[in-house]
Amino acid sequence: MFARLVGESLRRNPRRKALTAAALAVGMAVTTATLTVALQVGDRMAREFRSLGANLLVTPQSDTLPLEIGGVDYRPVNEGAYLNESDLGKLKTIFWRHNILGFTPFLDVPASVRVGDAGPAKDSTVIGTWYEHDVAIPDGTKFKTGAASTHPWWKIRGNWFHDDSNEGVVGSALAATYPGGIVPGETIDIAENGGQTQDAAKTLRVLVTGIVTTGGTEDQAILVPLSVAQQLSGHQGQFRQLFVSALTKPADALADRDPKSLTPTEYDRWFCSPYISSISYQIEQVLPGTDVRAIRRVADTEGRILSRVSTLLWIVTLAALAAAGLAVAATSAATVLERRQEIGIMKAIGATNVAVAGIFLAEQLILAIAGGAVGFLFGIGLARVLGTSVFGTPAAPRLIVLPIALGLAVVVALAGSLIPLRRAARFDPAPILRGE
Amino acid sequence: MFGWLLWRLLRGNRGRLAVALVAVISGAAVISALLNLDFDIERKLAQEFRMLGPNLVVAPKGGMQSQDAGSTSATLMDEDSIQHAIAQTQSSDLIGAASYLYIVARVGGKPVVVAGTQISEARKLNPTWKLSGNSPENGCLVGQNVARELKLTPGDSVRITYLSRTITLPVDSLLDSGGAEDNQILADLTTVQQLAGANGKIEFEQLRVKGETSAIAAYASSLAASLPAYEVRPIPQVTEAEGNLLNRTKLLIVSMILLILALTALCVLATMAALAMERREDIGLMKTLGGSIGRILGLFLAEVGVLGAVGGLAGCIAGIALARWMGERVFGTSIAPSWEVFPLTIVLMIAVALAGVLPLRLLGRVKPAVILRGR
Numbered sequence: 067m068f069a070r071l072v073g074e075s076l077r078r079n080p081r082r083k084a085l086t087a088a089a090l091a092v093g094m095a096v097t098t099a100t101l102t103v104a105l106q107v108g109d110r111m112a113r114e115f116r117s118l119g120a121n122l123l124v125t126p127q128s129d130t131l132p133l134e135i136g137g138v139d140y141r142p143v144n145e146g147a148y149l150n151e152s153d154l155g156k157l158k159t160i161f162w163r164h165n166i167l168g169f170t171p172f173l174d175v176p177a178s179v180r181v182g183d184a185g186p187a188k189d190s191t192v193i194g195t196w197y198e199h200d201v202a203i204p205d206g207t208k209f210k211t212g213a214a215s216t217h218p219w220w221k222i223r224g225n226w227f228h229d230d231s232n233e234g235v236v237g238s239a240l241a242a243t244y245p246g247g248i249v250p251g252e253t254i255d256i257a258e259n260g261g262q263t264q265d266a267a268k269t270l271r272v273l274v275t276g277i278v279t280t281g282g283t284e285d286q287a288i289l290v291p292l293s294v295a296q297q298l299s300g301h302q303g304q305f306r307q308l309f310v311s312a313l314t315k316p317a318d319a320l321a322d323r324d325p326k327s328l329t330p331t332e333y334d335r336w337f338c339s340p341y342i343s344s345i346s347y348q349i350e351q352v353l354p355g356t357d358v359r360a361i362r363r364v365a366d367t368e369g370r371i372l373s374r375v376s377t378l379l380w381i382v383t384l385a386a387l388a389a390a391g392l393a394v395a396a397t398s399a400a401t402v403l404e405r406r407q408e409i410g411i412m413k414a415i416g417a418t419n420v421a422v423a424g425i426f427l428a429e430q431l432i433l434a435i436a437g438g439a440v441g442f443l444f445g446i447g448l449a450r451v452l453g454t455s456v457f458g459t460p461a462a463p464r465l466i467v468l469p470i471a472l473g474l475a476v477v478v479a480l481a482g483s484l485i486p487l488r489r490a491a492r493f494d495p496a497p498i499l500r501g502e
Numbered sequence: 503m504f505g506w507l508l509w510r511l512l513r514g515n516r517g518r519l520a521v522a523l524v525a526v527i528s529g530a531a532v533i534s535a536l537l538n539l540d541f542d543i544e545r546k547l548a549q550e551f552r553m554l555g556p557n558l559v560v561a562p563k564g565g566m567q568s569q570d571a572g573s574t575s576a577t578l579m580d581e582d583s584i585q586h587a588i589a590q591t592q593s594s595d596l597i598g599a600a601s602y603l604y605i606v607a608r609v610g611g612k613p614v615v616v617a618g619t620q621i622s623e624a625r626k627l628n629p630t631w632k633l634s635g636n637s638p639e640n641g642c643l644v645g646q647n648v649a650r651e652l653k654l655t656p657g658d659s660v661r662i663t664y665l666s667r668t669i670t671l672p673v674d675s676l677l678d679s680g681g682a683e684d685n686q687i688l689a690d691l692t693t694v695q696q697l698a699g700a701n702g703k704i705e706f707e708q709l710r711v712k713g714e715t716s717a718i719a720a721y722a723s724s725l726a727a728s729l730p731a732y733e734v735r736p737i738p739q740v741t742e743a744e745g746n747l748l749n750r751t752k753l754l755i756v757s758m759i760l761l762i763l764a765l766t767a768l769c770v771l772a773t774m775a776a777l778a779m780e781r782r783e784d785i786g787l788m789k790t791l792g793g794s795i796g797r798i799l800g801l802f803l804a805e806v807g808v809l810g811a812v813g814g815l816a817g818c819i820a821g822i823a824l825a826r827w828m829g830e831r832v833f834g835t836s837i838a839p840s841w842e843v844f845p846l847t848i849v850l851m852i853a854v855a856l857a858g859v860l861p862l863r864l865l866g867r868v869k870p871a872v873i874l875r876g877r
Contacts, residue, residue, distance in 0.1 A: 100758060114746065117746055130651075132685045219743070279738075280738070281559075281736075362681065363555050363628070375751055375754075378828075379755075382758045383758070385535075386765065389769060448761075
């Protein structure tokens, strides 16, 4: 009997029911979309922050002081410690390997350079690095990385050098010191001259493929493939500095504590969170003898802005949830109010307040679930559009949002009906039926 | 007569109108808070990006020069002309400007990079620097790696030798910069200039200008106009990433705000529509008494318009408080209210409230007899 009553009530006046369900659907679509985006925004923003470049710097532990001015190391090649290029694949074996988005080794060699066949020799720096290099990972796959991912703001006129070939790109400031500049296609003779042992045999000829503008000291140097710089310096398979770009989570109270002071559970939680400190620790473990430091200028800014934006987004999401709830509750209230006459008839023929409320609430429940489900589907679409317009890639649907959206729809629809139902309970059927 | 009717209408329906008013006020509060937030967010985020360090550099034409000032290939710039140009380009957007001159000096027989700069300005440019020791006076700051290597602590003094010149400086503080400065000793510019034998010369000047990309570019071009001999360039790592991130964040917040705006409008619309539906009986009565459709509609629109205006105004005031709270919560400082939010929100609320009365356009079809019979 109850089911029949509810079914009858639903079938009658389908337009009004559709309106309520539509309001529910719109509210829940917005809820789903904002929640889906809010759940992923931390990760997306962290990825965006990688346009700032590397946030970790790896150097040899037992190193002499780098003579670093504006990012270029002016130490002679036979001073200081080096790291092994062959170990780099291990970076992609750490616990947070998928958060390592890129890494680039650097080897700076003080050198004298001569453009063309008969130009004057000039002191300059040759920087060996990767632009796009395939690194062999211990699991047998290849990982393409280099300055393209850790220094995305470097701009090239012409082409980048090919890996392992005798090619190079010239910094724009250095090129500008030559009358008429340097054009791709010219050759440069490079001789290492920083060490005490002058060795004339260590002269290499590289083909210029482009002019690079970095905005930093690299503008006065020549960038060559790492292998060329290694050959020049005589440090085969070695490098001095490694820049790592890693996706991290903003630091919190746990991240700032010394790992040694943590209890085993806390340690596990710390190790399994992509904090910049735990990623540095894991890199130090796979590359023994290194010192991994966060590049604080980048890491601190990133952490601060990330946590601000996500707090902001959660507040905005809460506001969206409140607005959605209010809209749905208002619509539900309106439906109940409009049916006062029906309620009057029901009460006149002997229905108790509980029975009347039961029928209405059951009806609202069905509408809430139907509207909420449709809203969820629309919300996924909306989240995709939002994700694409803000971050360029659609936001993937999250199933966790479905129970939240449905639950919220049910709660607000029922809450919205309760207030007018309570007023309806106080109705005296007679005046209502008289049409007053 | 019209005014009197309106007044009676508003008074007679106090209870029901109060519900609608609450809906309008809460909608307006959320909307005005979010609009306030949106107007201020760029400034707030730009402030956070200060931590990225300097965003402009003045360098010799062609590119940045940073190497040993004494080396033959170093091109040095004239400090006075740059300071003069910066002082002339008066701008409240300038946060700090520091000149740099580098030498590779010897300390205790080991080569160390010594940077000459205006230390207080350099600290303004690099808010992420952490000092441990005394506040810097006329001594030097020692990078943490240098301090470890040379076993220096604050209060010690350090003997710096460059070519044939030697000076002894007290160590004011150790510097943890999380960058290249950890491997350097920072001393006052004049001291390093004397040591390098390059009085009044610098290698480059770094500046931090606050504001959006366009404000930074505007400052750069006005500074460049008074420095024809040198080049004023944005630091691409900082400015590009900053612009990019600001845009994304703004876009994200704006799209969320648009969604909420639509939802809030929907909510107010639903409440007003429900109110209008309930008025069918009044309308029937008015028509029977000979009221014209235009007049009845005018009365209802006026009622709803008043509701929208009053609710919108009250909501705006509540919205300022809400924006303040959000600002405290998110950025640690309150958000300054923007006055343009007031008319915007109120107009929006009135429009939404009026749209809610749209179902009343069916008034013409209302048959007084049917309504009054109670159907």
